Amino acid sequence: xxxxxxxxxxxxxxxxxxxxxxxxxxxxxxxxxxxxxxxxxxxxxxxxxxxxxxxxxxxxxxxxxxxxxxxxxxxxxxxxxxxxxxxxxxxxxxxxxxxxxxxxxxxxxxxxxxxxxxxxxxxxxxxxxxxxxxxxxxxxxxxxxxxxxxxxxxxxxxxxxxxxxxxxxxxxxxxxxxxxxxxxxxxxxxxxxxxxxxxxxxxxxxxxxxxxxxxxxxxxxxxxxxxxxxxxxxxxxxxxxxxxxxxxx
Amino acid sequence: xxxxxxxxxxxxxxxxxxxxxxxxxxxxxxxxxxxxxxxxxxxxxxxxxxxxxxxxxxxxxxxxxxxxxxxxxxxxxxxxxxxxxxxxxxxxxxxxxxxxxxxxxxxxxxxxxxxxxxxxxxxxxxxxxxxxxxxxxxxxxxxxxxxxxxxxxxxxxxxxxxxxxxxxxxxxxxxxxxxxxxxxxxxxxxxxxxxxxxxxxxxxxxxxxxxxxxxxxxxxxxxxxxxxxxxxxxxxxxxxxxxxxxxxxxxxxxxxxxxxxxxxxxxxxxxxxxxxxxxxxxxxxxxxxxxxxxxxxxxxxxxxxxxxxxxxxxxxxxxxxxxxxxxxxxxxxxxxxxxxxxxxxxxxxxxxxxxxxxxxxxxxxxxxxxxxxxxxxxxxxxxxxxxxxxxxxxxxxxxxxxxxxxxxxxxxxxxxxxxxxxxxxxxxxxxxxxxxxxxxxxxxxxxxxxxxxxxxxxxxxxxxxxxxxxxxxxxxxxxxxxxxxxxxxxxxxxxxxxxxxxxxxxxxxxxxxxxxxxxxxxxxxxxxxxxxxxxxxxxxxxxxxx
Ligand SMILES: Cc1cc2nc3c(=O)[nH]c(=O)nc-3n(C[C@H](O)[C@H](O)[C@H](O)COP(=O)(O)OP(=O)(O)OC[C@H]3O[C@@H](n4cnc5c(N)ncnc54)[C@H](O)[C@@H]3O)c2cc1C
Ligand code: SF4
Numbered sequence: 107x108x109x110x111x112x113x114x115x116x117x118x119x120x121x122x123x124x125x126x127x128x129x130x131x132x133x134x135x136x137x138x139x140x141x142x143x144x145x146x147x148x149x150x151x152x153x154x155x156x157x158x159x160x161x162x163x164x165x166x167x168x169x170x171x172x173x174x175x176x177x178x179x180x181x182x183x184x185x186x187x188x189x190x191x192x193x194x195x196x197x198x199x200x201x202x203x204x205x206x207x208x209x210x211x212x213x214x215x216x217x218x219x220x221x222x223x224x225x226x227x228x229x230x231x232x233x234x235x236x237x238x239x240x241x242x243x244x245x246x247x248x249x250x251x252x253x254x255x256x257x258x259x260x261x262x263x264x265x266x267x268x269x270x271x272x273x274x275x276x277x278x279x280x281x282x283x284x285x286x287x288x289x290x291x292x293x294x295x296x297x298x299x300x301x302x303x304x305x306x307x308x309x310x311x312x313x314x315x316x317x318x319x320x321x322x323x324x325x326x327x328x329x330x331x332x333x334x335x336x337x338x339x340x341x342x343x344x345x346x347x348x349x350x351x352x353x354x355x
Numbered sequence: 356x357x358x359x360x361x362x363x364x365x366x367x368x369x370x371x372x373x374x375x376x377x378x379x380x381x382x383x384x385x386x387x388x389x390x391x392x393x394x395x396x397x398x399x400x401x402x403x404x405x406x407x408x409x410x411x412x413x414x415x416x417x418x419x420x421x422x423x424x425x426x427x428x429x430x431x432x433x434x435x436x437x438x439x440x441x442x443x444x445x446x447x448x449x450x451x452x453x454x455x456x457x458x459x460x461x462x463x464x465x466x467x468x469x470x471x472x473x474x475x476x477x478x479x480x481x482x483x484x485x486x487x488x489x490x491x492x493x494x495x496x497x498x499x500x501x502x503x504x505x506x507x508x509x510x511x512x513x514x515x516x517x518x519x520x521x522x523x524x525x526x527x528x529x530x531x532x533x534x535x536x537x538x539x540x541x542x543x544x545x546x547x548x549x550x551x552x553x554x555x556x557x558x559x560x561x562x563x564x565x566x567x568x569x570x571x572x573x574x575x576x577x578x579x580x581x582x583x584x585x586x587x588x589x590x591x592x593x594x595x596x597x598x599x600x601x602x603x604x605x606x607x608x609x610x611x612x613x614x615x616x617x618x619x620x621x622x623x624x625x626x627x628x629x630x631x632x633x634x635x636x637x638x639x640x641x642x643x644x645x646x647x648x649x650x651x652x653x654x655x656x657x658x659x660x661x662x663x664x665x666x667x668x669x670x671x672x673x674x675x676x677x678x679x680x681x682x683x684x685x686x687x688x689x690x691x692x693x694x695x696x697x698x699x700x701x702x703x704x705x706x707x708x709x710x711x712x713x714x715x716x717x718x719x720x721x722x723x724x725x726x727x728x729x730x731x732x733x734x735x736x737x738x739x740x741x742x743x744x745x746x747x748x749x750x751x752x753x754x755x756x757x758x759x760x761x762x763x764x765x766x767x768x769x770x771x772x773x774x775x776x777x778x779x780x781x782x783x784x785x786x787x788x789x790x791x792x793x794x795x796x797x798x799x800x801x802x803x804x805x806x807x808x809x810x811x812x813x814x815x816x817x818x819x820x821x822x823x824x825x826x827x828x829x830x831x832x833x834x835x836x837x838x839x840x841x842x843x844x845x846x847x848x849x850x851x852x853x854x855x856x857x858x859x860x861x862x863x864x865x866x867x868x869x870x871x872x873x874x875x876x877x878x879x880x881x882x883x884x885x886x887x888x889x890x891x892x893x894x895x896x897x898x899x900x901x
Contacts, residue, residue, distance in 0.1 A: 294489060
C-alpha cells in the first residue's frame with residue numbers, strides 16, 4: 107500500500123512573521139523556512155505505517171518553488187522513500203494544490219493521502235477537504251489516531267468537545283492534527299542518505315494543471331496592538347469606565 | 356560503552372560562521388583545482404546557517420576579495436557601501452562630533468552587511484564546491500585517540516528529558532572522525548575552551564578579555580534612512596571608568612543595525628548592559644532615528660577583545676583553531692569578520708598542504724607559520740596596546756589610543772590584560788545604578804526583546820547552563836555581588852526567586868531563553884557557570900538582516 111504525503115515549505119514556526127511595510131504580504135526574504143509542522147506529523151505517521159509493515163512505500167510531494175526541494179529532503183530524512191516536486195514560482199492556493207495533487211494521485215495511485223490539516227502560513231485548512239471532494243474519496247480530517255484495517259482505515263478525529271471515530275473505505279484522504287504523533291529527529295546518517303534518494307521535478311503544465319491564483323490579496327495587516335491596561339481605584343470607578351469610556355455596559 | 360555510530364571525513368569544521376565557511380571553501384577550492392578527493396564536513400549548532408550569527412557589521416571585503424574574487428557576479432549580499440563615518444562623544448543631553456574620525460574608524464571601501472546573510476550566501480557557495488554542511492547539529496564533545504590526539508567530535512544526544520532520562524524520541528549522538536578538525540566556534544567556543552585546558556594552549560599568553568554586544572535591527576521611517584551612514588558613540592551612558600560604546604549603521608531597505616558593546620571587564624556588579632543599551636537609545640540625538648520605526652529583531656553575542664596578547668597556541672595534534680574562537684578581532688576597529696575569514700583560509704591552505712604533502716605529523720605546524728606571515732598578524736600587532744589602555748578609564752584610553760595610532764603600534768612595550776571574571780567589585784562597595792523604565796517606543800524590557808530573537812529550545816532537556824556547584828549562586832553571587840547574572844544576561848535567563856515571605860532565595864535558570872551570547876560563561880565571578888551546547892538546532896533564530 108502506497109502512502110502519498112504532500113508537504114509545504116512555510117516560514118519556520120519560530121520566526122515572528124513581519125508584515126511588509128507596504129502591506130502587500132509578509133517578509134520572506136532571508137527568512138528561515140521549514141516544513142509545515144502538521145506535514146511533518148503526516149510524514150512521521152506515514153513512515154510509522156511503513157515501519158509497522160502496513161505501508162509499502164511513502165512518497166512525499168510538494169508544490170512550490172525550487173527551494174521546496176529542501177523540504178522534500180527533510181521528508182526523505184525522516185524516512186520517505188522518494189519525492190516529487192511540482193515546481194512553480196506562483197503563489198500556491200488550496201484549490202490549485204488540490205488539483206495538482208489529484209493529477210499526481212491519478213498517476214501514482216496511492217491508497218492513502220496523508221497531509222497536514224492546515225499550513226501555518228495561510229491557515230487555510232482547505233486542501234485536504236478539496237482534494238477529497240475532487241477525488242470523490244472519503245476523508246478523515248483532524249486525525250489524532252490512524253489505525254489501518256483490511257481495506258479500511260479507522261481514524262479518530264479531534265472535534266469540538268471530544269473525539270469522533272470514523273471508518274473510511276480506502277482509498278482515502280486523512281489530515282493530521284497535533285496529537286497524532288511526535289515527529290522524530292532526523293539523524294545525521296539519515297540526512298546524508300536523504301541526499302541520495304530520488305527526487306523528481308515536474309511542472310504543473312506537464313500535469314495539465316493551472317496553478318494560477320484565484321484569490322487576490324487586498325491587504326495584509328498586523329493585528330492591532332493590545333492597549334496597556336489601567337488600574338481603577340474601586341468598583342464605582344470600574345463601572346464608570348466601562349459605561350462611559352469603553353461603552354460596553 | 357560507546358554505541359554511537361561514526362562517520363569519517365578528511366576535514367571536519369565545527370561552526371558555520373565566517374571563519375569555518377572560509378576554511379571549508381578554501382579547502383574544496385584547492386582540492387577541486389588539483390582534482391583531489393577531499394571530504395569536508397561542517398556542522399553548525401544553529402537550526403540553519405546564520406541563525407546564531409550576530410555582528411555589526413561593517414565589513415572589510417579584503418579577505419572575501421581573496422577568497423571569491425568574483426563575489427559581485429555571484430551575488431554576494433554586499434549591497435550597502437559605507438559612505439559617511441561619524442564618531443560622536445555623548446553627554447547626558449549633548450552629542451559632540453569628533454572633528455576627525457580615528458583612522459581605525461574610517462570605513463571608505465567597506466560595506467555595511469548582515470553577517471547572517473553573508474554566511475547563508477557563503478554556505479551556498481561552499482555546497483556548490485562540494486562541502487557538506489549540517490545545521491542543527493551541535494558538537495558536544497571532543498574525541499581523542501589513544502595517543503591523545505583529537506580525532507573528531509561527537510554530536511549531542513537528542514531526546515534526553517529534563518530529568519536526564521531518555522524520552523521516546525531519544526536519538527543518540529554521532530561520532531564524526533576526521534584527519535584534522537578545525538574549531539571555528541567563534542568567541543568563547545565551548546569545545547575550544549576544553550582544548551585550551553587539555554593542550555595548555557593558553558600557557559604564556561594573556562587571558563582573553565571580552566565585550567558583550569547587544570543588537571537590535573530596526574525598520575525606520577523611510578524619510579530618515581541614509582544608507583551607508585555609520586555612527587559610533589562613546590561616553591554616556593557609560594561612566595568614564597567603563598569601556599563601552601554604540602554603533603548605528605544605516606542599511607538598504609530602511610533597515611538600521613543598532614547596538615551597544617560593554618567591556619566585560621566592568622567593575623560595578625549593578626551594571627546592566629541591556630539597560631545601558633536601552634537607555635542609550637533615549638538620548639535626544641539618537642531617539643529621533645527610531646521614532647516612527649519598528650524593531651524587527653534582537654540578539655546578543657560576546658566578542659573577544661584581548662587581541663594580539665591573548666592569542667593562544669593555535670594547533671594541537673589532530674586539529675586547530677580559527678576565527679574569533681582564537682580571538683582574531685581587531686578591537687579598535689571592532690572588526691573580526693575579515694580576520695576570521697583570513698585565518699580560516701590560511702588554516703585551510705596549511706591543512707591542505709599538510710594532508711597532501713605526505714606529512715605524517717598530526718599537528719599542522721604550517722598554520723601558525725603562515726598566519727604570522729599574513730596581514731592578519733601585522734594588523735593585530737599594530738593595534739595591540741589600544742584596548743588595554745582603557746583599563747585606566749576613557750580619557751587615559753583615548754590619549755593612549757592616539758599615541759599608539761600615531762606610532763602605528765611601534766612602541767617597545769605591550770600592555771596586559773586581567774581576566775574579566777576577576778574585575779567585579781563587591782555589591783556593597785559599588786554605587787547602585789537606577790535605570791529608567793522602558794518607554795515602549797524606543798526602549799523595551801528584556802522579555803519582549805528576547806521574543807524578537809526567535810530563540811527556542813526544546814523544553815524537555817537538561818539545562819545547558821550548568822553549575823559546577825549548586826550553592827555558589829546564593830552563597831557567593833547573591834551574597835557578595837547581588838546576583839550579577841540577573842543583570843548581565845541579556846536574555847533574562849537568570850532570576851532569583853524567593854518564597855512568598857521573601858526568604859529562601861534560589862537561582863532559577865530559564866534556559867530556553869538563552870541566545871548563546873556566552874557572557875555568563877565569561878563573567879561569572881567564580882567561573883561556576885559552564886555553558887555547554889543544548890540539543891542541536893536550539894537557540895536563537897536570527898532573521899535575515901541580522
Ligand atoms: C556585537 C558585535 C559586533 C561586531 N561588529 C563587527 C563589525 O562591524 N565588523 C566586523 O568585521 N566584525 C564585527 N564583529 C566581529 C565578528 O562578528 C566576529 O569576529 C566574527 O563573527 C567571528 O567569526 P567566527 O567564524 O570566528 O565565529 P562566529 O561568527 O561566532 O561563528 C561561529 C559559528 O559556530 C557555531 N558554533 C559554535 N559552537 C559550536 C558547536 N559546539 N557546535 C556546532 N556549531 C557551533 C555558532 O553557532 C556560529 O554559527 C562583531 C561582533 C559582535 C559580537
Ligand atoms: S544564559 Fe548566558 S549565554 Fe545564554 S543569553 Fe544569558 S548570558 Fe548569554
